Amino acid sequence: MLDLLLAQTTPLAPAAVPLPVFDAAYFAALVSRVIHTTCGATLLGGIVYLWWVAAPRAAGGDLYSGGRRAWAGCVGACTGLLILSGAYNFWVIYTGNQKLPPLYHALFGAKFLLALAVFALAALLAGKTSLAARMQAKSRFWLNITLAALLAIFVLGAVLKSIPHIPKPAASAATVMAPLDAPHLASYA
Numbered sequence: 001m002l003d004l005l006l007a008q009t010t011p012l013a014p015a016a017v018p019l020p021v022f023d024a025a026y027f028a029a030l031v032s033r034v035i036h037t038t039c040g041a042t043l044l045g046g047i048v049y050l051w052w053v054a055a056p057r058a059a060g061g062d063l064y065s066g067g068r069r070a071w072a073g074c075v076g077a078c079t080g081l082l083i084l085s086g087a088y089n090f091w092v093i094y095t096g097n098q099k100l101p102p103l104y105h106a107l108f109g110a111k112f113l114l115a116l117a118v119f120a121l122a123a124l125l126a127g128k129t130s131l132a133a134r135m136q137a138k139s140r141f142w143l144n145i146t147l148a149a150l151l152a153i154f155v156l157g158a159v160l161k162s163i164p165h166i167p168k169p170a171a172s173a174a175t176v177m178a179p180l181d182a183p184h185l186a187s188y189a
């Protein structure tokens with residue numbers, strides 16, 4: 001009985017933990033985010049494999065042991081999906097939140113430009129033009145640059161996410177990128 005009274009009067013009673021509203025906008029943003037991160041991880045993993053495993057064994061020769069075409073297809077698919085999902089993520093964040101600080105836009109611009117460079121480098125490292133063949137002959141050098149740019153993109157992605165996104169009052173649940181700040185969240189309590 002005393003416990004019950006104390007529980008009802010204590011000012012430090014834990015607040016209800018909010019949950020997102022699981023509507024269509026939530027799932028669209030979720031799918032887009034999963035596509036974005038998995039395609040980014042696929043490119044990073046492929047480049048790390050080439051840098052760490054394939055390039056040292058190729059010694060300026062065929063980097064792919066006959067599998068170049070397959071990797072080129074993977075690079076193309078990941079590039080397309082990263083652009084589509086990244087543009088959608090940006091639209092959801094830009095339209096669903098209050099004005100983001102200039103730092104956010106500067107970092108997003110740097111991430112976008114680095115991403116364009118990575119798309120071009122990864123395509124050339126998997127390509128069959130004469131320029132691509134010359135770059136593949138110096139694969140260690142170009143893989144170093146591609147890997148550094150990819151790692152910088154991952155750091156920038158994490159920093160962008162750490163900048164608070166404050167949802168507009170009527171924002172939809174698509175602001176899944178910053179779920180804990182969102183005022184429209186349902187509570188399960």
Ligand code: HEM
Pocket residue numbers: 033036037039040041043082083084085086087089090091093112115116118119150153154157158160161162177
């Ligand atoms: C090599 C290409 C790219 C890689 C590896 C990459 C990787 C990432 C990663 C790891 C995140 C953090 C995801 C999370 O924690 O949920 C992220 C976030 C994001 N990316 Fe990309 N990305 C790439 C290209 C792009 C492009 C081309 C666009 C735009 C068209 C874009 C737009 C975004 C947006 C809007 C976010 C969310 C930032 C935020 O949380 O405020 N990305 N990206």
